[in-house]
Amino acid sequence: MNTRYDVVVIGAGPAGLMAGWVCARAGLSVLMVEKDKQVGWPVNCAEAVPGRSFEKIIRPRPAWIKTQVERGRLVAPGGRYFDLKYHKAGYVLDRLRMEQDLAEEFKASGGELACACRAENINIKGERFNTLSLVTNGNNVEHVTADIFIAADGVEGTIARTAGINNRYSLDETESLLQYQLAGVNIEKDMLEFYVGNNIAPGAYAWVFPCGEDIANVGLGMQCDSNRRLKVSAYLEKFIKNRFGKALIVRKSGGTCPRYQGRRILARGNLLVVGDAARVLDSLSGAGIVNALLSGQIAAGAAIAFVKKEIKTIRELHDLYPRQFLDIKHHELTMYLKIKKFMVKLSDYELDDLVQALDEYFVEKNLDSFNPVIIILGVIKKRPRLIKMARHLFYKR
């Protein structure tokens, strides 16, 4: 390890790998630090991505794809469901494989990867962040300096906080997610299933994502609530029993899906924050892979321009990242947050009604793409009584 690089990337998840790879390809000297011993492990993710927006960022290799899905099914508490079909709707990825391949590409482009190396804090000197302290092999402290730092350290997001960026969320804004990978289950290989209901997954949903003929990622999210007696594992086990009867648990994973409501700060000086650390996941579905990749890619573009002195000031840097990213994503992120807030207020009866209305709406319109705003407006036209609830979607914050 040297003591100076053009760019230092913290965290080798999708966001960090993308950022590091793009910078290394452009000829910059890049160090990527990852606190785990191995890139990509443990995988705490359901691994589904929307096909088109994923492919816009990166072309998936066949080995990265566990299954290609063509349908999504939303199941109401009463059992009624509605299917949405379209070509190349999405993929269930092999994230471990994808991340390991990206790490290889990064190294092949000249990047340096240090595993079992945890970034501890970032220090400011004058106007810029100047040194990052790293802990290697458990207790060995080292320091590196760089022109640009990219914090891609996931939900933990500690580096942004040591730089004075508040990316905290509270228990009210958090869901506990638990997922079992099940084998020997009866599933449709080309379909993602989503289940809503206040007794099934309070405040969130349960999912069944196929990983192969009879293997699936089956998980459940639950709004954190100190008054709730049942743990998320109780809900998930009940769900699995109702959906599959008996099943073999291959692996347990889980995590959080912060519904971040504060003002997002994605950069400070020469520190750019990307992916989950920047809280850019979509609060409605909890999906964050595509936004992690995209924010990493755009931040890398900004870093390259800065290191190559095409731009000189921090203001110009921030005009590239986060500005360019937010121009594309800000509207969507706020919209999904509002829809989520609307959804969590619905009773089981209203959810049943909503799913039925969606079904009617889609049969009529024969849509093949997915614009949530248009869909919600269409559905409200069908069910005027939902409008009272939906009002805050469009007017209030």
Next chain:
Amino acid sequence: MLEIYQEKCIHCGGCITLCPTEALLLLEDKLTCDEELCLLCGDCVIFCPVEALELACEYQV
């Protein structure tokens, strides 16, 4: 005291940001809690999806 069951922890990192005092630290192979900093608020316990955390003696004054 906050009890940590390392063998249950799946290293998801979700508890780290919830902690109001940054008492929790997720190292490469284990989760640690700085007892000097911990307020025993219990937020991390409520969150943890795999029940790897527990407040061992609640409200002992």
